[in-house]
Amino acid sequence: MSSILTNHGSMSALSTLRSINQSLDQTRVQIATGKSVASSAENASIWAVSKVMESDVAGFKKISESLALGDSTVAVARQGAEAITTLLTDMKNLVASAQVENVDREKIQNNIGKLKEQIQGIVGTASFNGQNLLQNTGTEAGSGKTSILSSLDRSQSSVSGTHIAVRRRDLGTGAAAISASGGSYTADVVTGTLNAARSATLDVSAVEVEAGAAYSLSIVATDGDSSSFDATALNNTATASQTQTEMAANEISYVARDGDTMSDVSRALTNKFASYAARNEIDSSVLNLTSSGSKITATSGVTNGTDTIAIKINVLESDAENTIGGGLDVLNDLDVTTDEGARTAMGQIEGLIQTSIDSAAALGSDQGRLETQSDFISKLSTSLRSGIGQLIDADMIETSARLQALQVQQQLAVNALSIANDAPRAILGLFR
Incomplete structure (x- = not known):
């Protein structure tokens, strides 16, 4: 039925044009932002998931910084322990020399004292950002280790941090003392x-x-x-x-x-x-x-x-x-100036070297754990970013092709609307 009051063709063409314009606007936004889901209004579920994953990526970035700081702290302590092991080995050679009676043991003892001072200096300076893992003489619970944030564990209801605990390995020379009375x-x-x-x-x-x-x-x-x-x-x-x-x-x-x-x-x-x-x-x-x-x-x-x-x-x-006392407190008793002292020193130095080796090995193992975790966090962050991209990033090739198609559809819809608007004019010819 033809009517000059209601133009069904024009209404249909106008509806099509509006739909095309809406799709065209969405496509232009995707091109401008590079995202297929830029707001919660477009896809609330996907947007919410992507935001949670983005917060995790930001958290893992901080974790990477924490691991890097921890790795540097442990590396300084490990290098200090290895240097102390070398000095103790040099000291062992001096102790071995003192086993012979016709040597100047006073000079040997003086050299041992110099090496002890070097060890004390290394222990005192082997710190990074205020953390010294070669000192541990505090009695406060938990003071014997440092915790390094290493990961985030997400459950359905909460997020918790995971830590790697690194024990302090005391290589100080401070003397221990046991109370002769009191206590249990x-x-x-x-x-x-x-x-x-x-x-x-x-x-x-x-x-x-x-x-x-x-x-x-x-x-x-x-x-x-x-x-x-x-x-x-x-x-x-x-x-x-x-x-x-x-x-x-x-x-x-x-x-x-x-x-x-x-x-x-x-x-x-x-x-x-x-x-x-x-x-x-x-x-x-x-x-x-x-x-x-x-x-x-x-x-x-x-x-x-x-x-x-x-x-x-x-x-x-x-x-x-x-x-x-310090882990190397026996150094205070090392005295090779007498036959008995030289003989005792041979038994003492072996234990000191083993203590230093054990400390260096343990710190090396801790550093390896931190480096492995850091590598894992880096790969995990990359995977999360890739997953976020698959969820919300726009396929620019596909979007570009869609833009061109929508522009053509828009032109055709405008022409169709124009034709539909001209249709009622044909009715006027019937009245001439």
């Missing part, structure tokens, strides 16, 4: 006796470790006629059980630092025993101590049913206010 003292916490079996294992895994607590190893040997060994050289306590006063003066002792485990305590006590054995000329066939994890194994080739050696672990808790 327990003797014979763990015991083992060498007899005819000639082997005993002290499992100290159940003993609690806390910063500032002191641990000692006491030896009680029995050989009535000294036919198997010299009990006087072995014993470091006057009675069957070591007293707290004796513990304070005991050479085979250790004050734990924050972050230590019983494995660290066991290793420290066996290292101290090696020094004690060298000083008292105790042959390994008479008594030898080794540590593995939280167990100390004692062996002897001379004990029997009647001649025995008892090994005991004693504990003085942190309420005694003991002083935590």
Whole structure:
């Protein structure tokens, strides 16, 4: 039906033109922004997902910065530990030279003192951004490690950070001190006796470790006629059980630092025993101590049913206010000016070198973990950015082709509207 009041063709053409213009506007926005979804109005679901992922990418950028800072801090400490290991090796050569009687031991001792000063200098300066991982003498819980933000864990309801904990590896030379009175003292916490079996294992895994607590190893040997060994050289306590006063003066002792485990305590006590054995000329066939994890194994080739050696672990808790020493505190006792001192130094220096090597190796392992995590975060960020792009980025080739097509459709729609608007004029001819 033809009508001069209602032009159905024009209305249809106008609706088509409006639709084309709307698509054309959207395409122009995509070209201008480079995004197929630039606002929540266009696609609320995709826009929300992309914004969450963008916030994660921003967070991972900060994590990369945190890992880079942590890696630099650990690298400085590792290099310091490696340098200290080299100096201790040089010191070992000096100690070896002092074993000969016809040398100037005073000059050797002076050189050892210079190397000790260098070690102290390295420990004092091996810090980065205020963090020094070669010092750990605080008793505050958590002070024995530094936490480095390493990742973000997202769940449906929350986001939490993941940290890599790096333990401080003390290589200082400060002296430890154990209180001779006060505090909670327990003797014979763990015991083992060498007899005819000639082997005993002290499992100290159940003993609690806390910063500032002191641990000692006491030896009680029995050989009535000294036919198997010299009990006087072995014993470091006057009675069957070591007293707290004796513990304070005991050479085979250790004050734990924050972050230590019983494995660290066991290793420290066996290292101290090696020094004690060298000083008292105790042959390994008479008594030898080794540590593995939280167990100390004692062996002897001379004990029997009647001649025995008892090994005991004693504990003085942190309420005694003991002083935590440096990891290389034995350096203070290194004295090669006498025959006995030179002999003892050989046993001491080996333990010091091993402590330094263990510290450098642990810091190297921590640095490797940080570098691996940093590489993973970098790749993860790249993957997230790629995923965001697939969600909201516009395909510019496709969009450009769509723009040209819509421009052609717009021209055709305008022409169609013009034709539709001219149609009613034909009705006027009927009235002429």
